[in-house]
Amino acid sequence: MPRQQTPGGVDRFHLRSTAAALTSLAALAAMSLVAGPASADPGAGPCALTRTSAHHSLGLDTWNRAYPRPRRTLNAVMVFLAFPDHRPGLATGELAGDYFPATSDFFEQASYGRFHLVPHPQPHWITMPKPSTAYGIQRDWAAGDRASYLRDAVTAADREVDFARYDVVYFVADPDAPGVDSDATKVVNFDRPIRADGAELRRIVTVFERHPPDRNVLAHETGHVFDLPDLYHRPTDGKGDWDTYVGDWDVMGSQFGMAPDLFAWNKWKLGWLDAGQVDCVQSGSSLHTLQPIGRFPEPGSTGGTRLAVIRTGPGSAVAVEARGSAGNDGGICTEGVLVYRVRNEAESGGGPIEVFDGHPDSEACWDRSVYPPLADAPLEVGQSFTVPGERIRIEVADRTPSGEYTVKIST
Incomplete structure (x- = not known):
């Protein structure tokens, strides 16, 4: 799979009992990421398809309230994660500049000014307890390794970040750490939300991009946070073309497309x-x-x-x-x-x-x-x-x- 044609994916993931070190996880409540609580959409109209149980269904007669709907101002926290086996060579402000204001501008334009994504990048690196190589970071990530990474990241960040203030969470890893794989960027959805600072974290965007990153990659991943599906085709044998469904049309197909505006x-x-x-x-x-x-x-x-x-x-x-x-x-x-x-x-x-x-x-x-x-x-x-x-x-x-x-x- 050529990296230049492959947007990050979406994983649904269950954070297992190994996360018990987070005392707030003791009161986890089950949730459905697929069906989810619904609210009727008065703007749907007679030609609207009904929302189904398919993951990220494009039915739009109702809205899945398990996801934030981007029709207002939403606040996004960007947490920068360092590792003991590598001292970051970049300032957090440089990495924040890789993604903003470009991502906010993309959604401002796409929504005709109806949605404002406000970034809140943290001012300094937060160090993870383990080396980057200890987490097995890769595109098709082993569940146990991913659980360890997310558990450690939430624990480390919770000391400084009030998650209750934010609608969207980005964890940005040091791109030059030896165990970081840029192809692992994706959204991790939890079967059971993590409670931190009184808030329920239902999904986290894990960013492992190089510096500078792929074009529009964060707009693609943020689209998943708003219940939009991947529009690319992933060959079952790992070979073949990824872009046969929509080509350049829509960032949810390819972040490299010449016409990335949303359908x-x-x-x-x-x-x-x-x-x-x-x-x-x-x-x-x-x-x-x-x-x-x-x-x-x-x-x-x-x-x-x-x-x-x-x-x-x-x-x-x-x-x-x-x-x-x-x-x-x-x-x-x-x-x-x-x-x-x-x-x-x-x-x-x-x-x-x-x-x-x-x-x-x-x-x-x-x-x-x-x-x-x-x-x-x-x-x-x-x-x-x-x-x-x-x-x-x-x-x-x-x-x-x-x-x-x-x-x-x-x-």
Whole structure:
């Protein structure tokens, strides 16, 4: 698995009784990370898929309240962990600068100003009790080693950090310590939350990135904290291409993508699109004017329509959105109308979103795309596409001088 094509993953993890050294763990309460407590979403609308028991399901009729929803200001603590076998050569401020304000800016732009992620980097290194080589840090981490690392990290940090003040927790390891593996960066979800300072820690982002880190890696991992799934494809034999599902489109597919802004469906799930910005397509033919999703709305504007949705079954839908060179998509390869399928029962990493290739006989930007066959997937003006296996035809009729696309959808 080439590192340059592989975002960090998500692990669900049970912190076993070996964590008894943390006295606050004695009163752990069970929780479900999959089903979770739900709250109805008044902005869902008739085309919204229902949330299922799939891990990070893209159903959005309800919100899983086990996860913080990024529709307000959230505070994130960044704890820097050193080890006895290596003296850090970097100041904590340098590492904090690797991730912020870039990560906050990404979400500020993606949410159209509806979400603010405020970082609180700690001013100095906190030393772990064991050498870095003692924890067996790697991508597919042994459960016992990971338990030891997290137990020691929470214990060490709790002396100085009031976890009750924060919504998101990042543990950043000394990138130059000999036992640190940059491929191990991921979110660890707990079957039972850890109690610290009266707060329940349900998940922690463990960061092992090099300095400087992979582009947008923390935005990807933070997306998991908000219940977004991995959109890449992990080959079962460890060989093959990771980016066949969505290519460059959406940071949850690849942190290296040229168009990393979140799909409009993901923005809808997170609460950054209102029901009035989503067209639910009924039978027959209809015209839709779509604003590129990367464009920040003008002051006083509602932002316009950002997504058209055609339900294709109880657990699937076809989504249509416009992508252009704006905001997080400033490095885009090709502009146009992107069509993709969403499935609410697909697990994280199992293809919950699959982009349709509007130009299956060509590819683009082979020198910088993570998956050139999908780099030119969007439809341009005058082009049309029939969704495989469905009686759905999408035609791009026009593009206004200001950049909106007029799309005809026939079902």
